[in-house]
Amino acid sequence: MASEPSFTRQLERLEEIVRRLEGEDLDLDEALKLFEEGVERLREARERLSAAEAKVKQVLSDHAGKLRVEDFDG
Amino acid sequence: MGESLDLFGAASPEGAWTVGEVTRQARAVLEARLGPLWVRGEISGFKAWQSGHWYFALRDRTAQLRCVMFQKENRRLPAPPADGMQVFVFGRPTLWEEKGEFRLTVVELLSTERGGLWQLAFEKAKAALQKDGLLDPARKRPLPRYPRRIAVVTSKDGAALRDIIAVTSRRWPLAELFVLATKVQGDGAEDAICRALAVLGKIARLDVAIVGRGGGSREDLWTFNAERVARAVAAVPVPVISAVGHETDVTLCDLVADHRAATPSAAAEAATPEWSDVAAGLTHLGERLARGLGLRATRVAQRIDRTLDRLGGALTTRLERQGHQLAGLGGRLDALSPLKILDRGYSLARDPEGHVLKRVAQFSPGLAFRLRVTDGEVAARVAKS
Numbered sequence: 339m340a341s342e343p344s345f346t347r348q349l350e351r352l353e354e355i356v357r358r359l360e361g362e363d364l365d366l367d368e369a370l371k372l373f374e375e376g377v378e379r380l381r382e383a384r385e386r387l388s389a390a391e392a393k394v395k396q397v398l399s400d401h402a403g404k405l406r407v408e409d410f411d412g
Numbered sequence: 413m414g415e416s417l418d419l420f421g422a423a424s425p426e427g428a429w430t431v432g433e434v435t436r437q438a439r440a441v442l443e444a445r446l447g448p449l450w451v452r453g454e455i456s457g458f459k460a461w462q463s464g465h466w467y468f469a470l471r472d473r474t475a476q477l478r479c480v481m482f483q484k485e486n487r488r489l490p491a492p493p494a495d496g497m498q499v500f501v502f503g504r505p506t507l508w509e510e511k512g513e514f515r516l517t518v519v520e521l522l523s524t525e526r527g528g529l530w531q532l533a534f535e536k537a538k539a540a541l542q543k544d545g546l547l548d549p550a551r552k553r554p555l556p557r558y559p560r561r562i563a564v565v566t567s568k569d570g571a572a573l574r575d576i577i578a579v580t581s582r583r584w585p586l587a588e589l590f591v592l593a594t595k596v597q598g599d600g601a602e603d604a605i606c607r608a609l610a611v612l613g614k615i616a617r618l619d620v621a622i623v624g625r626g627g628g629s630r631e632d633l634w635t636f637n638a639e640r641v642a643r644a645v646a647a648v649p650v651p652v653i654s655a656v657g658h659e660t661d662v663t664l665c666d667l668v669a670d671h672r673a674a675t676p677s678a679a680a681e682a683a684t685p686e687w688s689d690v691a692a693g694l695t696h697l698g699e700r701l702a703r704g705l706g707l708r709a710t711r712v713a714q715r716i717d718r719t720l721d722r723l724g725g726a727l728t729t730r731l732e733r734q735g736h737q738l739a740g741l742g743g744r745l746d747a748l749s750p751l752k753i754l755d756r757g758y759s760l761a762r763d764p765e766g767h768v769l770k771r772v773a774q775f776s777p778g779l780a781f782r783l784r785v786t787d788g789e790v791a792a793r794v795a796k797s
Binding site for chain 1: 556557558560563577580581584585586587588589590591592593607611614615687690691694697698700701702703704705707708709711712
């Protein structure tokens with residue numbers, strides 16, 4: 339796995355944070371900590387969303403079955 | 413007598429035909445007289461040879477006709493016919509000289525049953541897949557919500573690939589598309605697709621795969637009805653979206669895939685979320701986050717308020733109680749005050765040093781002393797006997 343969490347995992351964590359903030363009986367300290375983490379996740383997710391540009395690659399396989407990935411020339 | 417047949421003369425070696433001559437002549441007559449034609453009948457004694465050629469007879473109640481369908485013709489068909497099947501064949505009547513056999517060289521074969529051979533082959537493969545549980549709805553995996561790596565198995569030059577790239581780039585720019593170009597119709601297409609599908613398992617962190625092609629004739633789409641292509645789809649380790657561009661006919665690939673899309677564009681839409689929806693969702697989550705913290709803070713503030721209220725209430729009660737106590741004490745102190753006694757007409761005598769004079773002996777003759785009465789002091793002196 340990549341070191342950075344996937345967008346999916348990030349969003350799932352954000353949703354969990356929101357649910358906990360809305361539902362659980364947290365003390366203010368914990369709530370603040372969660373809130374800060376949530377804001378950070380939100381910021382990262384937005385950044386990913388706005389910076390992205392779709393990549394298209396072509397997977398080629400030689401006779402020995404070894405894979406090679408190249409940019410797709412369309 | 414000139415008209416009588418000279419049988420004996422004709423029987424001479426010079427007058428007789430060879431077997432080859434007569435069969436060749438018969439074949440020429442037959443082929444000249446009977447051109448290519450359609451024949452209807454029932455399949456009987458079907459046999460497919462190692463060479464790939466098919467041999468069978470067509471028959472009806474009164475006769476039978478031997479037929480051959482060579483491999484170069486029959487390979488376009490999805491499946492061999494079964495004995496007893498009613499068919500139409502198109503072929504050329506001829507005479508097979510080596511065996512002296514009259515037969516039909518068949519170039520097309522259609523079943524008169526609904527859907528014909530195609531339907532038969534489809535049902536057979538479908539039953540096999542069903543038997544192995546590959547059509548079980550419980551096998552269907554949910555598609556990922558926010559895929560990153562999307563593989564596309566299709567023809568490199570088709571509109572299908574262009575559509576998938578365009579839709580994916582527009583909807584979900586976080587995607588990385590991996591194109592596995594493959595033949596999708598004609599000779600070798602089944603092999604090529606199976607190979608490409610097998611490669612999918614080797615792409616690290618792949619989220620979802622799309623396999624398909626644009627629309628075409630039933631023959632063109634048939635590759636996606638091949639049992640082994642369907643099995644290769646089922647073996648892909650990530651969810652597969654099948655998009656074999658044909659709205660009406662469902663292919664075996666469609667049935668085995670985790671999700672069926674009517675067109676390649678629809679497949680790309682199923683594979684990806686819409687960017688703007690996700691952005692709006694993030695905004696909404698941000699709002700809920702802030703509201704959630706606000707809610708927590710309000711709860712805590714309310715708790716503090718309640719605590720303060722209770723604390724305050726306790727203090728007041730205590731102060732009130734202590735107030736009563738003080739008042740009581742005050743009363744008692746008041747009662748003990750000597751001034752109160754003076755009120756009642758008593759007085760207090762003290763010598764110039766302030767000592768209280770309580771006994772007669774302390775009043776020596778001529779002693780000046782002060783007498784405290786209820787409203788003040790009076791200077792006094794003991795009479796000199």
